[in-house]
Amino acid sequence: MRLPDVVLQVLQVVTVLAFSPLITGLLKRIEEIVESKRGPSVLQPYYDLRKLFQKEWLIPRAASPIFLLAPFVVFTAMIAITLLIPVLTDFPLPLGFMGDMLGGAFLFTLASFMVTLAGMDTGSPHGGLGASRSTFVAILAEPTLILVLIGVALIAQSTLPYVVIKTLVAGPAAYFNPAHLLIVTAFFLLFLADTDRLPLHSDTHVEISMIEEARILEYSGWGLALLKWASHMKQFLLLVVFCNVLLFPWGLSHSGTIPSVVWAVLTLLLKMTVIVVLVVIVQTSISRLRFFRYQEYLGASFILALLAIIAHQLTGS
């Protein structure tokens, strides 16, 4: 039996809401195991969220309405992005045409912008520091993102993720196109930078070295819970784009029936586990870059994306 499109669309959001903390927990756990520690349970992010939702949201006296608004804008932006990208199905759902991949990128930027404003809002030094740093990273990462999208658009002749999937699945010539492989690499580097991981940011919880986290130090209670959940979702959504669209465009539900949707969820989690293991290898094998060498790292990802476009020209496809 084919599920109605509306149900699929809702299921898509539910999947992202439900499983995003799991991936974060999994990443922490595998990382601790690699470092020969036991580590927290895979479900720890869920416990954290439950605890935070039961607590009171203390609002600093200096806070303006921006500070109150930010968690909601961020959370809603993430849900809106979920509607745009292929989480479960490889055929477009009705709301999938609201925006293409560029639209998704705008929403990510909007969310990040709101957190930056909120970080500066209360006038705490850490918030300002985090805002300045994350803006610096965002400025350097933005050109790569645009070039990645241009490269994808060149390969698939479209920026709609569903069309990209169709093109890549069509045959080995499209999948093993050097341009595509370079874009995958560039996107992975971008993913590490965007989700606040090594080599830009280490896991040590010291205010002096924080980037993204420093912006939300003033939040507490369920406001913080919303922001945390949104950051889990951001990581999950970037992984969805990376796995379902770019790296493994297989296993998505084609018919929209219940078993195929369940299968799509399972394969999605499996694909993400592969990437998570890759991220853990990166996290545990390299050290953090000096702040003024970030541009070398992000420059490298920029060059990879640029090279993808050149390769597309060179190979004449």
Add this chain to the structure above:
Amino acid sequence: MTTILANLMIVAILLASLVILGTRWLRVYIHAYAFQSLMLSLMTGLLAVETGHRALYVVAILTYVVRGLIVPLILLRITKGPVVDQEMNLIIKVPTSLLIGVLLSVFAYGVTLPLLHGQHPPMVVGAVAVGLAILFIGFFVLSSRFQAVTHILGLLMIENGIFLASVVLAPGMPLIVELVVLFDILVTVIAMIIVVQVMAARLGTTSAAKLRRLTG
């Protein structure tokens, strides 16, 4: 299938030369060069299968042995010494040199396309463009980095570029030409090593930036 493989190798070759531009560690340079040579020999092997020239198999194997194994091993050995700086001070910093490298690649493509367009399959045009791009990048490495070892590598990269373009354009090249070229490479490397040793012994450094006077 052949086109897919060939395209992947061409881009890997270009990528290796950008890696050389994007690092400041000598060790990475040499490994990237070895990887580039490996890809070059695989590309030659692929051409041998495709065109049926027997001599190309020999060329592929010789290319790998000389460029992919012997030369990198020799270079790794001489960089082990205490005099050679493992990390370089770059005059043109990494992001800028990467951008220049990309611009050079685009320029090489722009030069190649009008020359070969229409007469050869796109794969050949791409390979020649990459060969030319590596040649330019090799020149850039030669002129912008002042370690004696990077000078050798710049020279070897230029050589790789010429080899790639020639093997794709004229697969039926006589074996003797390739033998001469490989012998040339070995002699060049050995001559440069002697220069490095002399510099290390006389000056205590292998950086050409310290050379100020021409003396007899």
